[in-house]
Amino acid sequence: MTVWEKLRPYGMVAPSIVIFSMFFIYPIFYMIYLSFYDWNFISPTKTFVGLQNFKDLLLDEDFRKVLSNTTVYTLLTVTLTTVLSLLLALWLNRKGFFHAFVQGAIFSPHIISLVSISLLWSWLMDPEYGLLNWVIGLFGFDKLQWLSHPGTALVSLVIVAVWKGLGYNTLVFIAGLQSIPSDIFEAAALDQSKPWTTFRRIILPMLSPTIFFLVIINMIGSFQVFETIAIMTQGGPVNSTNTLVYYIYENGFRFFKIGYASAAGVILLAIVGALTIIYFRLLSSRVHYR
């Protein structure tokens, strides 16, 4: 083997490794480094404070609220998106103009910018003059406060996220459904399997890699939620929609507390890392690969 042949693979992955290191690995280590300092990002002196930032964070009741908000938001968004899009996929997985149209319609939010979506839904959810309250009014229900009340604000954001994510998830599920070999369904039909049994014994196991993929992707997305919050609520009212990434942004760029924000970033890293590992451990035994 010549030297070139030995080096070639390294040369070929080098660009991506360099970019990955510069924009992912280096910032992570820099963030961990900063989390031990008290710094405003500008002044020439960084003060080493050890674990003080972490102590402050854990004692801060706002931060606990932020953690619980993020968790609730993620759980609701992931569960609702996955279940609803699976149901939609089962319904839409057939040919015909109508089904193609519906599929296109629910996919369209995916390609709209989140900023536009946020503005749109802010109008729809306006407590006094919004379309949603008008519709609710037609059925004789009381008006909802939507984003203006701590009790409903987070759920309102979940609705937006689910609406936005539904189309993409459904599309992936349909692709998953279509890749299940038809001979399995034929065999099931010959055995006169009931629809529920077919779903539970064939579709679910065969779809498990898809489900697993979507759950992970949706979790990642939900943990990073930022735009809708920055535009629709700014973490309010009363911190009811303040989530981790927004909290980090606020502390870093509005309150000039980079060390504190980095410490929160490290906690985000730890939580998401742990969750991902747990997921892989738990699900790898149950995910059915062909």
Add this chain to the structure above:
Amino acid sequence: MNKKLMAVTLPVLMSMTLAACGGGNTATNNAGTNSGNNAEPASAAAGNTAKTEAPAEKITIHYWYAFGGKIEEAKQALVKKFNESQDRIEVIAETQGGYDDLHAKVQAAFAAGNEPAISDLEIASTGVFARSGMLQDLTELAARDNDTLKLEDFNPGLMGNAYVDEKLYGLPFMRSTPILYKNVTMLKDAGLDPAGPKTWDELEQYSKTLKEKGKVGMTMPADIWFYEGLVAQSGGTMLSEDGKTAAFNSPEGVAPVEFWKKMASEGLIKIPVGDEAGATADKDWANQLSAFKFGSTAGVSGSLEIAKGNNFEMDASFMPANVSYGVPTGGCQLVITSKLSDEEKEAAWEFLKFMTTAESTIYQHKYVGYLPTRLSALESPELQEHFKQYPQYKVAVDQLEYARPRPMETAYPEVASIVKTAIEKAIIDPKVTPQDALNEAAEKANKLLGK
């Protein structure tokens, strides 16, 4: 074996990617500012040389500003005028969103060494920026050029936020106070005195009548700036004299929240939330759903146009009084960043002086509605005539008598956020009293301010 390895490495890799996207806001933001910064000047500079064949030593400096609409138009027009007035300095003006966005971007750019030479800065943030060493001390420059600058000509009511620790860091540019905007037509239709409410009680009475007509009195975000005004109207202050402790949990600070809570619970005012809360208030007023709005005097020109377009008569007056009138000042001043070469510094200073001349301030006042910052501008026949024709522009000027500077403590942006949360909590949650909410906020604020 392979599969096991995969099961370990994949999650680790994924979690790293996640954290980079989540925690690493810093990185993305920086990268964004950098690329934007590098790309634009290059093309703009290239365009320049081609167009004017300027001498080689022509200096290009960057000016970052906030807001769009009329405010942006006025700023761009002034920059254009400056660029055409001389051929040594080329100013490139770049919009950066609202004040919060602007501050965040200046800060990130400063850390990355890509900061603009000159920038708008919301007045309450002068303290943070100056004490972090990001701003050029202008004291000497101002003393040197005072023959032309005439520092004493600036309205003294606007200079409170220009100094930090007795050093001059900015000059008043687009400065404001909040005022009360009124839909006179709506008041007349409801059989109300079009003069509008002078006191909190009157505001409540007006709103009750308007509610009977199916309107709300006012749509008003629980904005910290308005709150500062209502605290002043009650005779209180946000912070203690030395800025080390919170003072907003005094009876004078609680009164505004009690008032808002009562009004909101009776459906007399509507309190929107979020980034668009201010826009919602404007929209409700423009669509004649609410009769009043609080707003910066920066909105006078825009509001006059809206009223004309929507066929109603509009007027403005002081924010209603509790024990007295009172308002915070607001808006931005122009600041120069601290890491410039002498040449750039002089260029930025030249530009800053141009932007704050009497002529410039008259222009921006008439075009947008911000306060005329100079006494000579106020006394000019041009503005006296203008006031006669459009008394709405004069409200904020007269109200300056009752104005006070905004707090400039380093921790104030965070304190403001804590207070805002407390106010929202007190208004929304029937079980929480304003006093309890503000006491809790004061406790948190004291920890931050005491540092």
